[in-house]
Amino acid sequence: MAPPGNEPGNDEDYIDIDDTGPDGLKGADGGYTWEEEYKRSWDVIQEDASGSIQSSVAGISEQRKRKRRVRDTEVVQRGIIRHVVVVVDQSESMAVRDLAPSRIHAALVELEAFVGEFFDQNPISQLSIVATKDGLAEVLTELSGNPMDHVGALRDKANKDLAGEPSLQNALELAMHGLRRAPSHGLREIICVVGSLTTCDPGDIGQTLQALRHAEVRVSMVHLAAEVHVFRQICSETGGQLAVPLDADGLRDALMAMVPPPALSASRGTSDMVLMGFPVKSVAAAVPTPCACHHELTFAGHVCPRCRAKVCSLPTDCDVCGLPLVSAPHLARSYRHLFPEENFVEIPPAATAARACYGCGMDWADPQKPQPARDAPKPAAGGSRYQCPACRHVFCLDCDIFIHETLHNCPGCA
Amino acid sequence: MAEPLESDSSLLVVVLDANVGAWARSPLALDKALQQVVIFLNAYLALNTENRLVVLGATARECRFLHPSSSRAPEAADIQVYEQFRAADVRVLAGVAALVDGAGPDQAQAQAQAQAPSLISRALSMALCHISRVNALLTNKAWARVLVVSAGADSAREYISLMNSIFAAQKASVLIDVCKVLGADSVFLQQAADITGGNYVRVDVDAGESLLQTLMFTCLPDHYTRGILNAPYNQLIDFRATCFCHKRVVDIGYVCSVCLSIFCRTAPVCSTCHTKFSFRIVGPGARDGSSPNGTQNTNNPQNGSQSSTTGTPSAAMSSLNLG
Numbered sequence: 001m002a003p004p005g006n007e008p009g010n011d012e013d014y015i016d017i018d019d020t021g022p023d024g025l026k027g028a029d030g031g032y033t034w035e036e037e038y039k040r041s042w043d044v045i046q047e048d049a050s051g052s053i054q055s056s057v058a059g060i061s062e063q064r065k066r067k068r069r070v071r072d073t074e075v076v077q078r079g080i081i082r083h084v085v086v087v088v089d090q091s092e093s094m095a096v097r098d099l100a101p102s103r104i105h106a107a108l109v110e111l112e113a114f115v116g117e118f119f120d121q122n123p124i125s126q127l128s129i130v131a132t133k134d135g136l137a138e139v140l141t142e143l144s145g146n147p148m149d150h151v152g153a154l155r156d157k158a159n160k161d162l163a164g165e166p167s168l169q170n171a172l173e174l175a176m177h178g179l180r181r182a183p184s185h186g187l188r189e190i191i192c193v194v195g196s197l198t199t200c201d202p203g204d205i206g207q208t209l210q211a212l213r214h215a216e217v218r219v220s221m222v223h224l225a226a227e228v229h230v231f232r233q234i235c236s237e238t239g240g241q242l243a244v245p246l247d248a249d250g251l252r253d254a255l256m257a258m259v260p261p262p263a264l265s266a267s268r269g270t271s272d273m274v275l276m277g278f279p280v281k282s283v284a285a286a287v288p289t290p291c292a293c294h295h296e297l298t299f300a301g302h303v304c305p306r307c308r309a310k311v312c313s314l315p316t317d318c319d320v321c322g323l324p325l326v327s328a329p330h331l332a333r334s335y336r337h338l339f340p341e342e343n344f345v346e347i348p349p350a351a352t353a354a355r356a357c358y359g360c361g362m363d364w365a366d367p368q369k370p371q372p373a374r375d376a377p378k379p380a381a382g383g384s385r386y387q388c389p390a391c392r393h394v395f396c397l398d399c400d401i402f403i404h405e406t407l408h409n410c411p412g413c414a
Numbered sequence: 415m416a417e418p419l420e421s422d423s424s425l426l427v428v429v430l431d432a433n434v435g436a437w438a439r440s441p442l443a444l445d446k447a448l449q450q451v452v453i454f455l456n457a458y459l460a461l462n463t464e465n466r467l468v469v470l471g472a473t474a475r476e477c478r479f480l481h482p483s484s485s486r487a488p489e490a491a492d493i494q495v496y497e498q499f500r501a502a503d504v505r506v507l508a509g510v511a512a513l514v515d516g517a518g519p520d521q522a523q524a525q526a527q528a529q530a531p532s533l534i535s536r537a538l539s540m541a542l543c544h545i546s547r548v549n550a551l552l553t554n555k556a557w558a559r560v561l562v563v564s565a566g567a568d569s570a571r572e573y574i575s576l577m578n579s580i581f582a583a584q585k586a587s588v589l590i591d592v593c594k595v596l597g598a599d600s601v602f603l604q605q606a607a608d609i610t611g612g613n614y615v616r617v618d619v620d621a622g623e624s625l626l627q628t629l630m631f632t633c634l635p636d637h638y639t640r641g642i643l644n645a646p647y648n649q650l651i652d653f654r655a656t657c658f659c660h661k662r663v664v665d666i667g668y669v670c671s672v673c674l675s676i677f678c679r680t681a682p683v684c685s686t687c688h689t690k691f692s693f694r695i696v697g698p699g700a701r702d703g704s705s706p707n708g709t710q711n712t713n714n715p716q717n718g719s720q721s722s723t724t725g726t727p728s729a730a731m732s733s734l735n736l737g
């Protein structure tokens with residue numbers, strides 16, 4: 001990172017990296033791309049007429065929010081029922097401290113967030129975790145639909161013991177073995193979080209690649225150091241993505257990009273009817289009975305309609321007869337991926353007569369006016385309006401983002 | 415209260431079902447009910463000076479913010495009344511009156527609207543937008559909850575948007591309390607209360623139960639107090655699904671792996687998205703075989719895997735009828 005005092009023109013004096021690519025690595029202001037965030041951030045901030053920088057700061061934060069705003073709304077067939085194996089690199093290269101406090105720590109924290117978000121958006125999908133170190137691979141958690149299993153495994157202190165080199169081939173073979181029992185109507189995916197530039201494999205990884213393609217497994221990777229040819233090749237040939245995040249935020253974005261169910265290709269395999277059970281929530285009994293999942297005495301629970309075993313939470317597979325147990329809301333929660341909400345159109349403030357955002361009911365310029373609050377800071381954005389193309393109601397940026405990221409239905413159209 | 419949370423102020427969003435048609439058939443008149451609701455709102459405001467209140471009115475046609483509204487409250491201040499109470503009372507009463515008047519004097523139209531249920535899912539969506547915006551602006555977040563005073567029936571059309579709202583509320587840890595004043599139990603709102611951890615109470619006005627008393631006892635306590643109170647127990651909440659083919663409630667159903675439509679028996683083709691199924695049922699212990707009577711959509715022999723990639727959402731939307 002450039003020292004703050006340096007002019008952009010003096011870059012050659014202290015940076016001697018070969019950047020002779022087609023575009024070089026130069027960013028917009030002549031500095032290196034990765035410096036941009038820091039380099040000129042103080043130039044952007046301009047004082048307004050009253051000498052305050054608040055409007056300028058608000059503008060920047062609005063800009064950042066807007067970046068996340070536009071998303072894919074095409075109606076495509078998506079793989080709602082997913083079977084995902086997460087491969088975590090536990091080699092010594094994960095001890096590098098370029099992500100604070102270390103790569104493994106940052107990766108585990110972000111993976112924990114990923115697991116929570118994954119099951120929130122894919123309630124009838126399953127996940128498994130595989131770790132690789134010392135040239136070996138081991139299963140941390142089997143395929144299961146219970147987020148707590150995976151979060152527990154990720155929090156395990158033993159995960160922070162790093163050793164040797166990773167073995168990508170062993171990890172992929174093991175993951176594939178786990179996915180073999182996954183039904184063919186579901187989507188099979190492997191997501192690797194790797195920090196090592198090398199892999200210590202027992203055989204030809206090309207054969208593994210063939211096997212992966214044959215089994216229709218999609219491999220995506222997040223590499224914490226750099227893009228490696230063989231990793232890129234595996235990802236592109238299996239239809240996955242390779243991301244190389246620059247920082248912790250980039251790592252989170254890369255993982256979160258894999259949360260929504262991916263679109264399916266037209267040539268893909270089969271569709272099935274899946275047998276599922278819809279258990280009734282049993283009321284508190286007079287005496288507690290043991291649940292089939294944890295063998296603990298509980299009063300309430302959900303009763304499997306086939307074998308009458310009691311499980312604590314949904315969705316899950318019945319521990320006795322293996323029937324997938326879901327509730328109708330879980331299925332309903334997945335519908336939103338099939339019918340995504342339209343992106344709102346940005347319109348100039350003058351184009352609407354509405355005095356307040358339709359969603360939150362607050363005035364554009366001064367959200368405090370209808371609801372005075374002593375501790376509320378000044379509004380973040382007074383400027384832009386966003387209009388739903390279907391119902392023509394107008395929303396503020398905060399509501400726009402909330403509607404598309406969390407709520408998934410437009411209040412005007414509901 | 416022993417140990418307060420980091421912030422013990424609350425944000426309460428009340429969704430008032432002001433559907434004239436529904437209230438007209440009720441033993442409890444709308445204006446009487448409104449008086450009781452207003453007393454409850456004042457009690458809530460009196461609990462903590464930092465408590466925030468938002469009131470939304472919903473009819474079959476529209477839904478709008480009643481209490482913090484940009485329109486100015488009437489000037490005639492009454493020095494006998496706490497200003498916060500007066501502002502809330504006047505706005506809610508005037509707002510509901512405006513909503514009811516807006517329904518139109520046209521008798522035929524009123525009749526038509528009497529049948530249509532209120533836009534509860536729209537009101538819930540707006541409430542959640544408001545909560546998310548307010549909490550984004552605040553440094554110390556208020557505990558947010560929603561109270562739905564419902565008089566109408568469920569509308570199957572609202573199912574998906576209602577479910578979206580419920581899960582958004584669950585994610586934001588917003589409780590949804592439901593006070594059902596009239597009519598039959600609402601399955602959707604029961605699920606809303608159960609999933610978000612709120613209370614569902616039904617006021618049986620005919621049997622002499624008081625709306626105000628119910629509100630005070632079940633919907634007034636804040637997040638902290640609820641932990642030490644015994645909430646009214648919801649007996650049995652039906653999370654079973656209704657099959658799309660015969661509208662039967664099913665225990666064990668067959669789910670299309672593409673569009674998640676639910677069927678009570680096997681079929682060669684999904685009637686919602688026209689996906690052709692392979693001739694096997696997935697799932698442990700499932701019986702192999704196809705439908706004995708391939709009744710539906712067998713006239714679509716060309717709909718192979720190609721058409722399944724562009725499954726028709728409109729058809730799916732129209733036939734979604736769960737719960």
